[in-house]
Amino acid sequence: MRRMARFSAVVKNVRPRTLLVSPLSYCVGVAVADHRFDLAVLLGVLFHILAPLAANARNAVTDLVEDGKNVPGRLKLVETAGEELLQKVVSASLGIMLLLSLMISFAQTVLWVFSVFLVLGYSSPRFRLKGRPVIGMAVFSMAVTEPYIAGALLADSWWEIPRYDSYQPIILGIFLFCWYFAKGIMKNVPDYAGDKAAGLRTIPALLPSQRSGAWVAAIATTLVYVAFPVLALVTNIPDRLVYMGVMVLPAVANMISMVRARTPVEYNLVGQRDMYVSVVFLGLLLFGVQLSVGSALIGLLAVAVMVGSDVSGTDSRASRHLARAESTVSIPGGGGLRGDE
Template identity: 75%
Template sequence: MSRSARFNAVVQLLRPRTLLVSPLSYCVGIAVADHRFDFVVVLGVVFHILVPLVANAHNAVTDLVEDAKNVPGRLQLVETAGEALLGRIVYVGLSIMSLLALAISFAQSVVWLASIFLLLGYSAPRFRLKGRPIIGMAVFSMAVTEPYIAGALLSDSWWRIPRYGSWWPLALGIFLFCWYFAKGIMKNVPDYAGDRAAGLRTIPALMSSQRAAAWAAATATTVVYLTFPVLVMVTDIPDRLVCAGLMALPAVANMASMVRARTLVEYNRVGQRDMYVSVVFLALLLFGLRPSAGTAALGLGAVAVMVWSDVSGRDSRASRHLTGPDRR
C-alpha cells in the first residue's frame, strides 16, 4: 500500500469539512466574552479542530457495522488507512488536547475532562451513546455547545471566568444546543436503514419509515431556525445578529429537498448542503458579534475548506463511497 493512498484515506476519514463548526462556535463564545483574539485563543481554535478530528477517527473504527450498509466505501478507506493508525491518531490527539486544555484555562481543563467521556462514549461499543435517542443527540449537540461554553468562559486569568450582567449569553448557548440537536436528527436520516439494521435507536431509526424521519428532521430544523429571530427580539442579544436568521431560507429549502429525497445519494446531498448552512450561520453570528476583516476571513476560510474538500472528494461520505444498486 503506497503512502499517498494511505494518507489520502486518512484525510477522507478525518473529514476536513466537518472540522469547522466547533472552532467557529468557540470563536462565537470568545466574542460573547469580549475576549481579545490572542495566542490563547489560537490554542483554543486548534483544540476545537482536534476534537471533531479525533471523533471522526474514533468513529471510523467503531461504526463498521452500520457503515457497511450506510457508507460501504468507508470500510475500504479504513482498511487502507489501518485501524492501528487511526487508533494512534485518537490517542495522540487526546494527549495534545489535554495539554492544550491545561495551557488555555482552568475552565477549559474542567470542561475537557467532562467531554472526554462524551467524545469516546458517543460511539464506543461499551457505551454507544449514539444509539440512545435523546442522550445521543444531546451528546452530538456538544460539538457546538462545548466550544461555545469554553469560549464564553475564557478570561485574561487562567483561574477566573468572566462575569456577565445579562442572561442573553446563556440564552444563545441554549439555542445553539437546540439548533445542533435538530441538526443531529437530520444527520441520521440518511443512515436510517443501516442504523436500524445495527440496532441503533436514533430518533430517525425509531420512525416508521425514512420519509417519516425526514419530515421529523425537516420540522425540527425549520422550527429552530425560525425561533432565532424571535430569540433576538425577546432577549438582549445584539439586534445585528438577526442577520444570521436569514439562513432560515436556505435551511428550510434544503429540508424541502430532504422530504422529497428517495435515494441515499439524495439524502446525503441534503446533509452536505446543511453543513454549508451551519458553517455560514455560525460565521454570521461571529461577524455580527465582532464585525471585522478578521472574523469575515475566518468565515470565508471555513467555507473555502468545505469547497476544497467537496471538489477534491476528500470526504468519506462523498457520493462515490455510497455504493450499491439503489445508491445511484
C-alpha cells in the same frame, strides 16, 4: 505510494469539512466574552479542531456495522488507513488536546475531561451513546455547545472565569444546543437503513419509515432557524442579529429536498448541503456578535476549507463512497465484510 494512500485514507476518515463548526462555535463564545485575539484563542481553535477530528477517527473504527450499509465505501478507506493507525490518531489528538488545555485555562482543562468522554463515549461499543434517541442527540449537540462554553469562559488569566451582567451568553448557548440537536436528527435520516440494521435507536430509526424521519428533521430544522430572529427581537441579545433570519431560506429549501429525497445519493447530498448552511450560519453569527474584519475572514476561511475539501474529495461521506468497494475489514459480530456481497 502506500504511505500516501494511508495518509489520504486517514484524511478522508477524519473528514476535514466537518471539523469547522466546533472552532466556529468556540470563536462565537470568545466574541461573547469580548476576549481579544491572542495565543490562548489560537490554541483553543486548534483544540476544537482536534476534538471532532478524534471523534471522526473513532467513529470510523466503531461504526463498521452501520457504515457497511450506509457508506460501504468507507470500509475500504478504514482498511487502507488501518484501524490501528486511526486509533493512534484518536489517542494522539486527545493527548495534544490535554497539553493545549493546560496552556489555555483551568476551565478548558476541566472541559478536556468532558471532551474525552464525548469523543470516546458517543460511539464506543460499551456506552454507544449515539444509539440512544435523546441522550445521543444531546451528546452530538455538545459538538457546538462545549466549544461555545469554552470560548465564553475564556478570561485574561489561567484561573479566571469572566462574569456577565446579562443572560445573553446563556440564551445563545441554549439556542446552539437546540440548533445542533435538530441538525443531529437530520444527520441520522440518511443513515436510517444502516442504523436500523445495527440496532441503533436514533430518533429517525424509531419512526416507521425514512420519509417520516425526514419530516421530523425538516420540522425541527425549520423551527430552530425561525426561532433565532425571534430570540433576537424578544431577548437581550443584539437586535442586529435578527438579520440571521435570512438563513431560514436555504435551511428550509434543503429540508424540502430531504422530504422529497428517495435515493441514498439524494439523502447524502442533503446532508452535505446542510453542513454548508451550518457553517455559514455560524460565520454570520460570529460576525453579528463581533463586527470586525477578523470575524468576517474567519467565516470566509471556514467556507473556503469546505469548498476545498469537496473539490479535492477528501471526505469519506462523498457520494462515490456510497457504492460498495472490495474490503476485508472485520465487522463485529459479522466477520469480514466484502463489498461485493
